[in-house]
Amino acid sequence: MILLPCPWCGSRNVQEFSYVGEAGGRPDPNTTMPEEWRDYLYLRSNTAGWTTENWFHRSGCRRYFTVERHTVSNEVREARAPAAQGSET
Amino acid sequence: MSTPGRNGSRNGYRTPVRYSALSLLRRGFSGEGWPLAWRSHDMKPGYDVVIVGGGVHGLATAYYLAVNHGITNVAVLEKGYIGGGASGRNTAIVRSNYLTPEGVRFYDRSVKLYERLAADLNFNVMFSQRGHLTLAHNDSALRTSRWRAEVNKLEGVDSEVIGPAEIKQLVPFMDVSGQARYPILGALYHPPGGIIRHDAVVWGYARGADTNGVHIHQNTEVQGIDVKDGRVLGVRTNRGDVAAPVVVNCTAGWASVVSEMAGVRMPISTFPLQAAVTERVKPFLHPVVVSGTLHVYVSQTDRGELVFGASVDPFTSYSTRGSLEFIEGLAGHVLELMPALAKLRLLRQWAGLCDMTPDFAPIMGKTPVDGFHVDVGWGTYGFKAGPVAGEAMADLVATGKTPGIIAAFDLARFTEGRFVGEKGAASVGH
Numbered sequence A: 001m002i003l004l005p006c007p008w009c010g011s012r013n014v015q016e017f018s019y020v021g022e023a024g025g026r027p028d029p030n031t032t033m034p035e036e037w038r039d040y041l042y043l044r045s046n047t048a049g050w051t052t053e054n055w056f057h058r059s060g061c062r063r064y065f066t067v068e069r070h071t072v073s074n075e076v077r078e079a080r081a082p083a084a085q086g087s088e089t
Numbered sequence B: 001m002s003t004p005g006r007n008g009s010r011n012g013y014r015t016p017v018r019y020s021a022l023s024l025l026r027r028g029f030s031g032e033g034w035p036l037a038w039r040s041h042d043m044k045p046g047y048d049v050v051i052v053g054g055g056v057h058g059l060a061t062a063y064y065l066a067v068n069h070g071i072t073n074v075a076v077l078e079k080g081y082i083g084g085g086a087s088g089r090n091t092a093i094v095r096s097n098y099l100t101p102e103g104v105r106f107y108d109r110s111v112k113l114y115e116r117l118a119a120d121l122n123f124n125v126m127f128s129q130r131g132h133l134t135l136a137h138n139d140s141a142l143r144t145s146r147w148r149a150e151v152n153k154l155e156g157v158d159s160e161v162i163g164p165a166e167i168k169q170l171v172p173f174m175d176v177s178g179q180a181r182y183p184i185l186g187a188l189y190h191p192p193g194g195i196i197r198h199d200a201v202v203w204g205y206a207r208g209a210d211t212n213g214v215h216i217h218q219n220t221e222v223q224g225i226d227v228k229d230g231r232v233l234g235v236r237t238n239r240g241d242v243a244a245p246v247v248v249n250c251t252a253g254w255a256s257v258v259s260e261m262a263g264v265r266m267p268i269s270t271f272p273l274q275a276a277v278t279e280r281v282k283p284f285l286h287p288v289v290v291s292g293t294l295h296v297y298v299s300q301t302d303r304g305e306l307v308f309g310a311s312v313d314p315f316t317s318y319s320t321r322g323s324l325e326f327i328e329g330l331a332g333h334v335l336e337l338m339p340a341l342a343k344l345r346l347l348r349q350w351a352g353l354c355d356m357t358p359d360f361a362p363i364m365g366k367t368p369v370d371g372f373h374v375d376v377g378w379g380t381y382g383f384k385a386g387p388v389a390g391e392a393m394a395d396l397v398a399t400g401k402t403p404g405i406i407a408a409f410d411l412a413r414f415t416e417g418r419f420v421g422e423k424g425a426a427s428v429g430h
Helices: A034-042 B021-030 B056-069 B101-115 B117-121 B139-154 B164-170 B198-211 B255-261 B324-337 B339-343 B383-399 B404-409
Strands: A003-006 A010-013 A018-022 A050-056 A064-070 A076-080 B049-052 B074-077 B132-136 B160-162 B186-190 B215-217 B222-228 B231-237 B240-243 B246-249 B269-280 B288-291 B296-300 B305-312 B346-356 B363-366 B372-376
Touching (some): B049 B056, B101 B404, B139 B186, B164 B186, B198 B215, B363 B404, B372 B383
Parallel strands (some): B049 B074
Antiparallel strands (some): A018 A050, B132 B186, B231 B240, B296 B305, B363 B372
């Protein structure tokens, strides 16, 4: 069983969560060219190693948070409330 | 020095013997060993073509380069042992009843190549075209089945929507009464679909490629790709640098990592997919049975084991460890379909890595880096495409032109908005 530490609820079975995706800044739609926008939509780092990603506690507090996870070992180094953009208040 | 022995010997490689009943009989009586099916070589400082990944795609590409185009100065680099990745972890289902015309044409060519592969390679790949059933438990699934059947028929592929009575004839013990929690309303029936022995396909291509002069390097990990002025120059491996004007990325699971070495970013996320196999029982299940709604597919091997597969895990990972949650969910879904299997025990479970693309179609062809080609993004449908992918990639390398059969699968489609939406036929419907 893989445990994921929710910053609000503590360690829970990963099945309670939804994987949202790699964390990263959203480009400004007003100044972004279509090609960059499509890069943002589709291209992924897909790192084999430590990644920063967003998760959603679907069957718990229903809040988003940011996790540092090793994608080869599934070890979790840090879980924290998300940065200002997209945070649940 | 050749030292014939029961298992052949390391130095005992000769021109491959032709496998036949007669040679089996002769060696059985004489006690003469079999020569190794493929050799080990010292690494050359350079090759005309370097293929990264020794699975069915890489080995098929090498084989068709040698056989169809006479290009034999080719190396296949495999970081583990050949067929140890996705080629040995899939559930060995072959079919061509896809959703888009591009997809149907492509996979149909693969089925055609598989049909004659045993003869072409002189290697028994045990292709068993036992029929493939995709069950529909609700109206939307039935609608997608009809859509697929019509696209399939237009492309000349044998595929038809059948009703519960016909399903009952094909799989007598399945509950088609309409009383089940997930009632079976109909199914997409695809008679040419079936299962194959995936290891034999890998070994057959390896033997064929080796016979024709291709070097297969196992335990050789590509650690970097040299690119200068937008052109690929070669690869760096744990066994030294290898120069090559053409490098083909045929990896599954590691497509993003290898492409990144050449500076090419990919629209790929890697998810594990788990599968499991039961103890063996007498033959009772003839066709392959798939249920998209229940996220499960079942087939019975020639040895009598039931092979179960599912959809990909819910989050990205490069880990191939199985989980109890998966087995619990899978068992529940299988028993919805076939309650009689409740007492059957599972023998083992495993996972393979699936490189998922946004539209559930592969990424094949040229990249912005000259000479660096990709044959990746194989999600959950890579094994069944092995022969046609190898043939097409060999064409691309030999002629420098993208063959029509893979033109729709280019990397540029994501920036140009030309998706090949195969989700309706590829997400669970192995």
